[in-house]
Amino acid sequence: MTQIEFAKKGAITAQIKHVAQVEQLDESIICKNIAAGTVVIPANAGHPVEGICGIGKNLRIKVNSNIGTSSDVGTLEGELEKLDVSIRYGADTVMDLSTGGDIRKVRRSILKKSSVPIGTVPVYQAMIEAGEKYGPIVMATADDLFNAIEEQAREGVDFVTVHCGITQAAISSLKSQHRITDIVSRGGAFLIGWMLHHDKENPLYEHYDRLLEIAHKYDVTLSLGDGMRPGSIADATDRPQIQELLTLGELVERAWSAGVQVMVEGPGHLPLDHIMMNMQLQKSLCREAPFYVLGPLVSDVGAGYDHITGAIGGAIAGIYGADFLCYVTPAEHLSLPDSEDVRNGVIASRIAAHAADIVRSQGKAAEWDRRMSLARKNLDWETQTTLAIDPERVRKVRSKYTVKGRACSMCGDYCAMDLVEKYLGITANKC
């Protein structure tokens, strides 16, 4: 039985207990939300990890870090280091998106080493191996696809991105749209290439029941990919994107009927004033299934700093319903991220998620900020350091200059906190 099936029977699983404890929420609420499909716990029955997490309604917004090799760059050791960095800086889940080198070996090592749930995009392995076997990647068969999914599920992958919403109808819509950046989803491009080459429907859509069977067997959570996501501000919220979202809404309901946990992926590049509408549309069309967004990036010109364009979009998405933020690193659009990029990406997304949680959680998340502010007022640097989102970074910045007094080197002798305490007669606040 899957988490959703247990929950429908009202059974409080070990996973629910864990999530309830971490989130300081009632077990029965989480159980109810899993049964309703508004919360998922990506936890492959064959891959027990310490850092289980729930994603969705009423829960803290989660952050995913993407790692993995490309055909140009990346080694097993390098990717395992990125896994470490991701978890150390607070990623809730990690996706292995390897497309180069020994894909299997990298995935197996990551699965073995990770203390958090692992996601993958199995179409990568299926089509890249087909390319190695037959020549062009589009020579992969439908069986190749499902075999890769089953192999990865058997090995313990907790959630898989599957671009089931790319249909021939969506491609027609794409052709008539005349986008600037047609397709920016790699998995989406693989499948569209296959569909156009063979002039056939997407196997992941046509044989969706076969996918559901595999997902059910291992309790792998499906993450319905958005192959049609806009890759530029100019293409935001257009017909192909929404055409695909309509299909994803149907597929969410079919997953629930089959006892399979499911979430939905979303854009991408969106101007600030499209974000609220996109979140509300997904929640409405997909009956409040958890929403996993890639950014959204609020401008196209931030290359080199796209962790910032993504954090701006992610924070706003979070207020209006995004439950799960896929990080964006400073290397996005330019190169494979290195470990430093991974750290910056994770922290930026965590800031976005927390800023939205302050609003969503009705005061619960802001307790962290309150304690930090008290330490700030009290010029208690040790507590500020411990409470900061990245204590190591705070130590590094603080150590740059010699500080003469109680304050920091920005205000030195003229610290507002210090001055006001002196003249207003307000002494250190107590927690």
Place this chain on the structure above:
Amino acid sequence: MTQIEFAKKGAITAQIKHVAQVEQLDESIICKNIAAGTVVIPANAGHPVEGICGIGKNLRIKVNSNIGTSSDVGTLEGELEKLDVSIRYGADTVMDLSTGGDIRKVRRSILKKSSVPIGTVPVYQAMIEAGEKYGPIVMATADDLFNAIEEQAREGVDFVTVHCGITQAAISSLKSQHRITDIVSRGGAFLIGWMLHHDKENPLYEHYDRLLEIAHKYDVTLSLGDGMRPGSIADATDRPQIQELLTLGELVERAWSAGVQVMVEGPGHLPLDHIMMNMQLQKSLCREAPFYVLGPLVSDVGAGYDHITGAIGGAIAGIYGADFLCYVTPAEHLSLPDSEDVRNGVIASRIAAHAADIVRSQGKAAEWDRRMSLARKNLDWETQTTLAIDPERVRKVRSKYTVKGRACSMCGDYCAMDLVEKYLGITANKC
């Protein structure tokens, strides 16, 4: 005559011509807005600079960089380097907030070297010099304050932050509020210390006409400081903050009557769901005077990464009415920024400003993104680099790994753009 007086007579000044050309707007619209007080051009009559800019209604959101020494750190050379970095990376204005070393010499050098408008907070010099002369800084006289303002205006400062809204009424409000972080404004703390020590009204409020006279004489733009700004999420939008804002609204109208250009400063630390309301409130209470915001920071725990918490807040503030973003650097709350922090702060604020401009400018600002996206679709790396917000950074990231094909090292052989072009038969887009 000041810009606002010329504008009231319908005279198109050289400054208006320049701003109209840069913003691609009709001169008469800018003239009308300056006359109405909804746009300012901070341009001291005695300090001609190449990079004049307008701030306010219908204009591109501007970004300010804060530099300057502290009593702990900072040299003339170092601050001049930060001036260079600020301008090179796109700051529209720079404020010299020096409080250490030879404050006069640093300011004069910055004024001489800068190609953009310069702002200051004259109360720093007034009170620090008083401290050196009399012992405690609060021994400064009202004359000391006005003399410092006049000296700096005479030397060519284009805009000054003056905390005129800190009244005894606002201090009473502060005392009854029991904030966590009472006062985080350095200038605010100076004045509150003075007011409490002498048990007198704020000279900048009591003798506001004297201030207006100086501002009028040199056409210095007043930036009405928010000494009561919230310094933590917990203190956001409370009584002292709004009490001060009410006073600032009155002072805006008195400045206009005196033919003095004026803008209003705003928070500070605000949770995401307070930002829209704060922007609307300022616009309403201050009759659409340009709004200059410090952040806003959407969480307190981002120390080390506060350029990101500030960019999230700044972008949203921009959509709802902020006209001018004061940058926040990664060193905020921890130390004086170094040149690298300055670069990161300027770029993060520019991203926030541009993301909001995409929404505010009805398509005009998004033309930059459209061209970038075309280059991205065409895998035209040279154009992408040139169009990126920081071309140097893009080159650095791109050079990290060897790229084998046309794509970047993230997707290598499996670039979505490449694949789709091949299978969808869509060839390179034309601009």
